[in-house]
Amino acid sequence: MERKLGLDDIATDLWYCSKCQMCQAICTVHSVTRKQSHAPMPRVWLIDLARRGILDFNDVASVLYSGCILCRLCTEYCVSKQDIAKITVVARADLVNLGKSLPKEVMEVIRNMESTKNPMGISSQKFSVRRTFSHRDKKNADVVYFAGCVNDHVTTEISNALLKIFDAAGLSYSVISNECCGLPAYELGFSEIFVKIARNIAEKIRASGAKTVVSSCPGCVEALKLKYKELGVAVDVKVMHHTEFIKQLLNSGMIKIQKPFNKLTTYHDPCHLGRYLGVYEAPRDVLANIDGLKMKEPYKNRNKALCCGGGSVFRLINQEISLQIASKAFDELARTNAELLITACPTCKHSFKQIALKEKGPIRDVRDIAEIVSLAI
Ligand code: SF4
Ligand code: SF4
Numbered sequence: 001m002e003r004k005l006g007l008d009d010i011a012t013d014l015w016y017c018s019k020c021q022m023c024q025a026i027c028t029v030h031s032v033t034r035k036q037s038h039a040p041m042p043r044v045w046l047i048d049l050a051r052r053g054i055l056d057f058n059d060v061a062s063v064l065y066s067g068c069i070l071c072r073l074c075t076e077y078c079v080s081k082q083d084i085a086k087i088t089v090v091a092r093a094d095l096v097n098l099g100k101s102l103p104k105e106v107m108e109v110i111r112n113m114e115s116t117k118n119p120m121g122i123s124s125q126k127f128s129v130r131r132t133f134s135h136r137d138k139k140n141a142d143v144v145y146f147a148g149c150v151n152d153h154v155t156t157e158i159s160n161a162l163l164k165i166f167d168a169a170g171l172s173y174s175v176i177s178n179e180c181c182g183l184p185a186y187e188l189g190f191s192e193i194f195v196k197i198a199r200n201i202a203e204k205i206r207a208s209g210a211k212t213v214v215s216s217c218p219g220c221v222e223a224l225k226l227k228y229k230e231l232g233v234a235v236d237v238k239v240m241h242h243t244e245f246i247k248q249l250l251n252s253g254m255i256k257i258q259k260p261f262n263k264l265t266t267y268h269d270p271c272h273l274g275r276y277l278g279v280y281e282a283p284r285d286v287l288a289n290i291d292g293l294k295m296k297e298p299y300k301n302r303n304k305a306l307c308c309g310g311g312s313v314f315r316l317i318n319q320e321i322s323l324q325i326a327s328k329a330f331d332e333l334a335r336t337n338a339e340l341l342i343t344a345c346p347t348c349k350h351s352f353k354q355i356a357l358k359e360k361g362p363i364r365d366v367r368d369i370a371e372i373v374s375l376a377i
Contacts, residue, residue, distance in 0.1 A: 013087075014048055016080040017041060023074035023084065028307045029067055032324040038067040040074050040084045047091045057100050064092050065103050066321065069314040070187055071307035072275040092189030105317040106188055113193065118149035119184045119313045140209035141172040143245075144237075146201075146224065148217035149180040150346035158216050158346055161374035162242055168377050169254040174208050176201070181215075181223040184313040191231060198223070198233040205235055216242040216370055218273035218345045219311075225277070241273060243282040243344050246373055250289050257376045260292035266338035266363075267295055268329070268352065269305035270345035283344045283369055290376050296336040306332055308343075310351035326351045334361040341366045 023040040024030055030038045037043060043063055049055040070085040078084075095102060112121035143166070151159045159177075166173050182197030201224070205213055215221050218241060225239040240248075249255045267287065273279045280302045287295050300306050309315065309325030330352055333341055341356065341363045343349050353366040 013080075013082060014044065017044075017082055018079060020079060022077045022079070023082070026073060026077050028069055028071045028073055028309075028325055029321060032328060033321055035067075037063045040068070040082075043067050044082075044084060044087055047087065050091075051094075057095050057098055060091075061095055061100055062103055064088060064095065065106055065188075066318050069307055069309070069311050069322075069325065071271040071311060073271070073304070073307060076275065076303045089187055089189065092187075093191055094189070096189040096191075103317065109184060109188065109313055109316055110190055110193065113180060113182075113185055113197075117178060118153060118180050119316060120149070120153060122153045139174070141174045142210060142212065143171055143173040144205060144208040144210035144213050145173055145175045146179075146181070146205075146213050146215040146217075146220055147175065147177040148215055148220040148346065150217060150350065152177050152179075154350050155346040155368070158349070158368045158370055161368065161370040162214075162216050164374045165246060165249065165255060165370060165377065168374075169249050171254075174210065176204050176208070179204070181217075181220040183219045183223040183227065186223070186227055186231075188313070194227070195231050195233060198228045198231065202228060202233050202235050205237060210237060212238045212240060212245075214240050214242055214245045216344070216346065216368065218270050218277060218279075219347070222272050222276045241277065241279055241282070241344070242370055243273075243286055244279060246370065247282045247286050250286065255373075255377050257289050257291060257373075259376050261290050261372060261376050262292035263340045264294045264296065264338050265340045265342050266298055266333050266336040267301075268298070268308065268333055268341060268343040268348055269302055270343060270348045271305070271307050271311055273344055274305060275303055283342075286369055286373060287342065290372065293372070295342075296338055298333050298336055300332055308345075308348040308351040310347040315351070322351075323354075326355055330355040330359070330363070331361075334359075334363050337362045339364055342369055342372060343367075344369045 027040050046060045050057045050060050068088040072085045074084050109119045116123050147159050182194045186194040221241045306329035309322040315322035349368050356366050
C-alpha cells in the first residue's frame, strides 16, 4: 500500500527546532499531566521516528490524540515558530491514511459526525424550536447565519441572542442549522470526511444567495474561511465571526447601545478566534461600546491567553485532562476578581460555565459577547 506521509512535507521544519524546551514549559496539556509523552517536542520527535519507519505509528497513536489540544500556545513562544498543532493534525491524518487503529473515543466522534451531524452524537436539534425570528429564512437575504453544532445543541442562547441583534438591526437573513462545519473531522485526521461535509456546507451557503456568512463559533469561521479553501472547497462569500459583524453593526449605527450594563467583567480570548484567526480587537471594541461595563484584562491575554480545555473535541476524547485545563485557565481569569466572564466561543462558554457553577470564586457567570450586546440594545 502506498504510504501517504504528509509529514514529509513539513519534516524540514523539525530541523529548525533548537530544542530549547520552551514549548514544554508552557504546553497546555503537559502543564496539567506532566507526562513526558505529552511534552510537545519529545512527542514530535516520536512522530518523526514513526515517519522514518523506526517506530510503528501504532505506538504513537494514543499520544497523538491525548497529548495536544491544538491550542497553538506553544507556537507563540517558540523561537522558530514551530506549528506543533499542525504537525499533530498531519500526523493524525497519516495514521488514518495508513489504516492504523485509533482510540475508540476518536472513532466514536467520527461515527457521531456521520450519523447525527455533530461530534457529540445528539440526535435531536434544540435550536430551531426555541424561537421564531422575524427576518429569518429569507431567500437571497444579505446574511446567512451558520449556527454550528455546539450552538445547535448546547449553547442555543448564543444563537438566540445574535439573531435578536440581527432583528434589531433590521437585517434580512437566513439560517443554516443542524450542521457541523466538519472541523472536528479535519482535526482528527479524517480529511475525506471533512471534504464531504465542506462541499455540502459550501453548497448550502451558495444556495442561500447571501453575500456574507456569520458564525458565532470561531472553529466554524476557521473552517469556512481557511480550512475549506486549504482542501480545495470554495466558499465565495465573506466569512465573519460575530464579534467582527457586531462591531460593524455598531459602527454603522444599525444597532445602538441603549441600556447600561454595570458589571466588572473579564474577557477570555478563544484559541481559534485569536491564535488561528487573529481576531483580538473586535471583541474588545464591542465591549468598549457598552456603558457601565468595566473590563479587566487577565494577565495572560490575546495571543498568550490560556486554553479553555474544550477545543477541537478534546473534551469528548480526554475528559479528565480537559477539565484540568479548564480549571487552570478559569483560576487565571478569576484573579481579575471580575464577577462576569465574557467570551466569544460556544465551546469556551460551555467549558468555563461548568467550572463557574461549581467554584465559589468571584466569577459567578459566563456569557457570550452576543448575549451582553443583546441585553444592552
Ligand atoms: S519552543 Fe520551539 S525551538 Fe524550542 S523546543 Fe519547542 S519547538 Fe523547539
Ligand atoms: S498546540 Fe497546545 S496542547 Fe498542542 S503542543 Fe502546543 S501548547 Fe501543547
